[in-house]
Amino acid sequence: MNKERVGHFYDVVWTEYIPEYEATEKHWEIFYSREEVMGKSVLDAGCGTGIFSIIFSNKGAGKVTGIDISEGSLETARSLKEKFRLHNTEFQKQDMLHLPFENESFDIVWAWGTVHHTTDPFKAIEELIRVLKRDGSLLLAVYTKTKLTFIHEIIRKTLVRTPKKIWTLLSKIFAFFLAPVVFFFKKREKSRKGEKLEELILDWYFVPIRHYYTPDEIRTFLQERGFVIEKFLPASGRFNSTSNFIFKARKQSS
Template sequence: MIDLDTKEFYDEFWPKHVPIYEKTKAYMLETITERQVGRALDAGCGHGICSVVLSELADTVTAVDLSTDSLATAREQAARFGRGNISFHHQDLQTLAPEFRAFDLVWCWGVAMMAPDPMKVMHNLMRATAPGGTVYLGLYLKTWLSPVHQGVRHFCRRFMNTPRRKKLVLDFFAGLTNLVCRLRGQEINRRDDNVSIQAQVDDWYYPPYKTFYSIEEILDLFRRNGFEASCIQDRLGRMKSATIFVVRAVKQAQA
């Protein structure tokens, strides 16, 4: 069963907003400890740039996503960079097929919390990891501003979701971001790998689902399921209402 609402959103989003390869690679190499693995899983590959980077570290990469248009974009990126060791599969991470297992490295950055049932996704990622394998999981951090973020998101999706109104929202937040950054003497609030502030705002406020978590509850989840887990990055976002933390979890070998 495919989550059609999320599929529809990312069918439109990722083909138009492919991140910058060099910046994405630099971030991933700073984050991933391993430099050579056998099998890697890009869980929610979206645009495919992360799959390309993983293919430079792994013998083989399995890339899965529920968005067929995103998968088409990801295949284009693999061809663009000449990476022949990536296989692409149409899968919802909530119902990931049992044959997707025994991966030495699982990468799931900013994906699990966008599902209707993120816990199903996380349990499937744990199941898919080989003993001794590592999961890198990026999730939105729960703060006192998270309800504000959710309120804005629900308002935008319900009342500002026609093409014209959506453009007004994206341009408004982009202009506000530019103004605030100039007044504070800061750099523009845009992720290094992203193509525009508008794209970032779209991904903040318009996905159909989004769940926030505390670092402690995710660490506890992994530890209760046989992983040694630690938070390796606690605040990646520049906005307190939409910042990501990253957990690295190693599956303990069975006795």
């Protein structure tokens, strides 16, 4: 049920939202190079509207599979695939917690901002690890637990209880009051181009499931499963957002 709520939420919130290509590509380049992905099989787990799948494909990946539970987002992803005329990329409706792929199917598994929206993020990571080949590369971007997390959670848990039909209006009202603060910190200008502040608020405070972790929790989980951490960005989510931390880790071959 919760999974359906998340899928439906993203049908409404992200379907129209395609992150800006060049800014996203720059961010992707922090973690991978063309050489590293050339000919590789990639799983984009929780691909949303598919921008990272498209980038992997344009960078020379051999086969890219984007999966998501939001059919609306997948439709946008498929039209993006047509636009870029990519034949090695496919988008499927699948639940990250129960992937229909064989063990060790992918060279690279990319999960940007997704496991924390599942009912069981550690199970989701286990599933991603299962389908990753030995010596394969895993990229995880996860919401950071901070001292302020509980305040965000009080707001979110209150807001998700309000009637759905007023969510857009509420997020517009929040955006109206927050706009001067955001302008003051000049964060938005450089940040999620193409996404309005009210959409960002909707995504942040109205999403049905949201978990937060410390980097140590995720690092330990990965290391206990034999991963070597290759890259860690502590508070540098996509487009300078401070809400995510990111691990790039390699599954050991034995």
